[in-house]
Amino acid sequence: MRAAILAVGTELLSTDRLDTNSLRLTSVLERHGVALRHKAVVGDEEAEIAAALAEAARRAELVLVSGGLGPTADDVTREACARWLGRPLEEDPALWAAIERRFASLGRTPAGNNRRQAMVVAGATVLHNPRGTAPGQRVEADGVTVFLFPGVPFELETLVELHLVPWLAERSGGRGRERRTVRVAMRPESDVDRELEPAYAEFGRETITVLSSPGEVKVRLTVEGAEEERLVRLDQMAGRVRELLGEAVYGEGEELVLEQVVGGLLAARGLTVATAESCTGGLLAERLTRVPGSSRYFPGGVVAYADAQKVSLLGVPAPELAEHGAVSEEVARALAEGVRRRLGTDFGLGVTGVAGPEGGSDEKPVGTVHVALAGPSGVRHRRLRLPGDRVRVRWQATQAALEMLRLALGEATPEGRP
Amino acid sequence: MRAAILAVGTELLSTDRLDTNSLRLTSVLERHGVALRHKAVVGDEEAEIAAALAEAARRAELVLVSGGLGPTADDVTREACARWLGRPLEEDPALWAAIERRFASLGRTPAGNNRRQAMVVAGATVLHNPRGTAPGQRVEADGVTVFLFPGVPFELETLVELHLVPWLAERSGGRGRERRTVRVAMRPESDVDRELEPAYAEFGRETITVLSSPGEVKVRLTVEGAEEERLVRLDQMAGRVRELLGEAVYGEGEELVLEQVVGGLLAARGLTVATAESCTGGLLAERLTRVPGSSRYFPGGVVAYADAQKVSLLGVPAPELAEHGAVSEEVARALAEGVRRRLGTDFGLGVTGVAGPEGGSDEKPVGTVHVALAGPSGVRHRRLRLPGDRVRVRWQATQAALEMLRLALGEATPEGRP
Numbered sequence: 077m078r079a080a081i082l083a084v085g086t087e088l089l090s091t092d093r094l095d096t097n098s099l100r101l102t103s104v105l106e107r108h109g110v111a112l113r114h115k116a117v118v119g120d121e122e123a124e125i126a127a128a129l130a131e132a133a134r135r136a137e138l139v140l141v142s143g144g145l146g147p148t149a150d151d152v153t154r155e156a157c158a159r160w161l162g163r164p165l166e167e168d169p170a171l172w173a174a175i176e177r178r179f180a181s182l183g184r185t186p187a188g189n190n191r192r193q194a195m196v197v198a199g200a201t202v203l204h205n206p207r208g209t210a211p212g213q214r215v216e217a218d219g220v221t222v223f224l225f226p227g228v229p230f231e232l233e234t235l236v237e238l239h240l241v242p243w244l245a246e247r248s249g250g251r252g253r254e255r256r257t258v259r260v261a262m263r264p265e266s267d268v269d270r271e272l273e274p275a276y277a278e279f280g281r282e283t284i285t286v287l288s289s290p291g292e293v294k295v296r297l298t299v300e301g302a303e304e305e306r307l308v309r310l311d312q313m314a315g316r317v318r319e320l321l322g323e324a325v326y327g328e329g330e331e332l333v334l335e336q337v338v339g340g341l342l343a344a345r346g347l348t349v350a351t352a353e354s355c356t357g358g359l360l361a362e363r364l365t366r367v368p369g370s371s372r373y374f375p376g377g378v379v380a381y382a383d384a385q386k387v388s389l390l391g392v393p394a395p396e397l398a399e400h401g402a403v404s405e406e407v408a409r410a411l412a413e414g415v416r417r418r419l420g421t422d423f424g425l426g427v428t429g430v431a432g433p434e435g436g437s438d439e440k441p442v443g444t445v446h447v448a449l450a451g452p453s454g455v456r457h458r459r460l461r462l463p464g465d466r467v468r469v470r471w472q473a474t475q476a477a478l479e480m481l482r483l484a485l486g487e488a489t490p491e492g493r494p
Numbered sequence: 495m496r497a498a499i500l501a502v503g504t505e506l507l508s509t510d511r512l513d514t515n516s517l518r519l520t521s522v523l524e525r526h527g528v529a530l531r532h533k534a535v536v537g538d539e540e541a542e543i544a545a546a547l548a549e550a551a552r553r554a555e556l557v558l559v560s561g562g563l564g565p566t567a568d569d570v571t572r573e574a575c576a577r578w579l580g581r582p583l584e585e586d587p588a589l590w591a592a593i594e595r596r597f598a599s600l601g602r603t604p605a606g607n608n609r610r611q612a613m614v615v616a617g618a619t620v621l622h623n624p625r626g627t628a629p630g631q632r633v634e635a636d637g638v639t640v641f642l643f644p645g646v647p648f649e650l651e652t653l654v655e656l657h658l659v660p661w662l663a664e665r666s667g668g669r670g671r672e673r674r675t676v677r678v679a680m681r682p683e684s685d686v687d688r689e690l691e692p693a694y695a696e697f698g699r700e701t702i703t704v705l706s707s708p709g710e711v712k713v714r715l716t717v718e719g720a721e722e723e724r725l726v727r728l729d730q731m732a733g734r735v736r737e738l739l740g741e742a743v744y745g746e747g748e749e750l751v752l753e754q755v756v757g758g759l760l761a762a763r764g765l766t767v768a769t770a771e772s773c774t775g776g777l778l779a780e781r782l783t784r785v786p787g788s789s790r791y792f793p794g795g796v797v798a799y800a801d802a803q804k805v806s807l808l809g810v811p812a813p814e815l816a817e818h819g820a821v822s823e824e825v826a827r828a829l830a831e832g833v834r835r836r837l838g839t840d841f842g843l844g845v846t847g848v849a850g851p852e853g854g855s856d857e858k859p860v861g862t863v864h865v866a867l868a869g870p871s872g873v874r875h876r877r878l879r880l881p882g883d884r885v886r887v888r889w890q891a892t893q894a895a896l897e898m899l900r901l902a903l904g905e906a907t908p909e910g911r912p
């Protein structure tokens with residue numbers, strides 16, 4: 077089966093808004109093994125929408141439309157679909173009664189234009205919308221199935237789960253595509269790629285994709301087949317990838333982030349960490365506290381941006397600062413130890429570096445960062461040369477600090493790996 | 495003139511990538527008063543691209559295509575365009591010589607497939623690409639002008655500036671559309687809207703758009719006409735908007751952010767600020783230090799997430815904490831005063847609140863935030879009830895803190911308004 081997606085809305089043709097509903101629809105299509113052939117965006121004009129529907133139906137057996145189902149005069153997707161098919165629009169009495177009830181429960185009376193939301197393309201199946209007054213519709217015509225969804229993202233998501241997913245599942249006979257993402261921090265993409273070679277040979281190169289972004293490598297596993305097979309196969313593949321990459325893997329999940337994993341490990345072990353930041357300016361503390369419940373393991377941190385504050389707030393020895401400079405192994409270690417001592421935590425993380433764009437030198441160019449971790453068994457340190465601009469350098473520096481802590485937590489109790 | 499945009503690339507039909515080149519193209523079209531009618535995305539298939547070109551040419555006089563001009567076998571936009579027009583592809587000797595030179599300057603020899611990048615649709619004008627080996631092409635056919643651009647964003651941007659902008663400027667005869675954005679923080683959209691009513695009456699409602707996001711309102715001004723008229727008109731409009739909104743306006747610019755304005759004011763006045771954060775967890779310090787050069791006015795800050803750290807790091811009196819709780823006016827004031835005293839800065843900002851999802855109560859629900867600013871003339875305080883989830887509450891809390899500081903800096907030297 078081939079699919080096309082059509083997003084309707086004049087605002088989606090401006091610079092302010094992008095059609096992102098199509099990503100949600102695409103992921104559902106991918107999961108069911110349906111190939112997406114075409115995406116389009118048109119404004120709220122009946123003739124334009126009708127033309128775009130005809131074009132979509134020429135290239136695909138499944139056409140997914142979002143937007144233009146509201147009550148106002150510029151919502152004309154229903155009319156456009158009827159015009160394209162040469163069918164009338166008909167009022168659905170049950171739909172109108174439901175709209176009246178919905179308004180009544182809010183103590184209001186529907187306006188005249190709400191009546192438009194009870195209009196259905198002749199022959200269409202109404203798709204119940206529990207989250208709004210705009211129902212979806214499913215229309216069959218000449219071997220093409222068209223779904224009309226509202227454009228509001230959470231309404232669209234609900235209708236997709238309630239109506240599109242079961243429809244696709246029935247047609248795919250349980251066959252489909254599944255993905256899993258194995259995540260690695262602060263390792264070069266080329267190293268990960270080389271280490272994965274046995275897995276490429278074993279499972280097929282096309283089933284494993286390595287995606288890289290600053291400080292992060294995602295290993296994306298894709299399998300096709302029947303549902304149970306898929307899960308078994310993904311488990312096998314993920315197991316092999318973890319075997320090959322070892323402790324570099326910090327977790328699995330498309331949405332997972334390193335601070336969640338570190339937070340989970342700290343909470344599970346009843347340990348705490350404090351942060352002492354220079355070049356990252358608070359980003360490390362901010363990432364740790366993005367995670368709900370982080371107060372269990374993060375009592376606080378210090379942003380010591382100026383040298384004087386490194387001395388007065390964290391007890392970094394002034395002679396060390398003078399001798400080695402703020403961006404040095406010695407100062408990173410003193411920051412980590414200082415904040416651990418000052419806040420009485422199990423671990424202390426220290427970060428100092430040159431984020432740029434100014435402040436670099438031949439000896440310490442922009443991107444030079446020192447990260448140190450002080451813990452019960454001493455202090456460890458890592459020197460980094462990070463590529464990119466100020467934003468990327470700061471991000472990768474926090475990524476390196478979190479990864480250092482994660483690895484130390486893994487060692488502490490080897491049986492307790494995440 | 496009407497325009498259509500076509501993005502070519504199979505990867506743009508996946509969940510990993512969105513076509514964002516179209517935003518760049520749209521903004522250039524808007525500036526020249528050209529209406530965008532349709533956007534589409536197709537994969538790297540010759541017949542599909544040719545069909546999409548035909549569809550675009552039916553609805554627009556200007557068709558902008560991005561992607562599919564590289565040297566590899568799946569780059570087939572050139573071939574598709576030639577097929578659609580029924581014209582041959584011809585090798586351009588000058589283009590091939592330029593590709594050879596470019597490779598020679600890197601000490602390399604072009605591969606056979608690089609030859610494909612010297613192929614031009616018969617009758618097309620070659621658009622020089624100083625940033626890559628894929629030149630653009632401009633083709634005229636039956637009243638439709640088609641631009642082919644490479645898909646790599648920085649190459650596309652360069653070609654747009656070099657070749658599309660002059661072409662549009664010539665055709666628009668200097669007429670076009672210009673925008674300016676006036677920015678306001680932490681004011682309700684409805685208030686801004688009401689205060690702008692005289693400007694709506696004076697300049698026409700359609701020329702002023704109010705866009706709202708958490709903690710921020712953008713007033714977007716749009717004018718059409720000849721170039722000099724546009725600038726004069728925008729200055730008039732912006733002046734009137736500033737008059738009506740008064741000190742609530744923090745600056746102008748689509749990309750401007752509040753921390754830049756606050757940083758600029760501090761630097762200009764030679765003043766400094768330190769931060770004491772609880773619920774925002776470092777985000778306030780992080781925003782201040784995102785701005786390059788922030789070390790001139792920001793020596794550092796403290797993230798006092800746990801109550802014990804509020805006492806030990808910042809000297810918040812333990813009895814106040816016990817009596818009023820960490821989320822209280824008294825503690826916000828003590829945080830601001832404590833960090834100002836501890837770091838010896840001109841100003842101290844304190845933030846404490848309930849970011850959620852846990853920790854709310856009837857008396858202090860999620861979104862309750864206290865912000866305090868300690869300065870040379872005393873301490874001021876603001877209590878907020880912020881809507882939204884953890885991420886939004888934290889963001890708006892930092893926005894409120896920065897805005898409080900900005901207003902205080904404005905007062906300090908009224909003649910020195912930004």
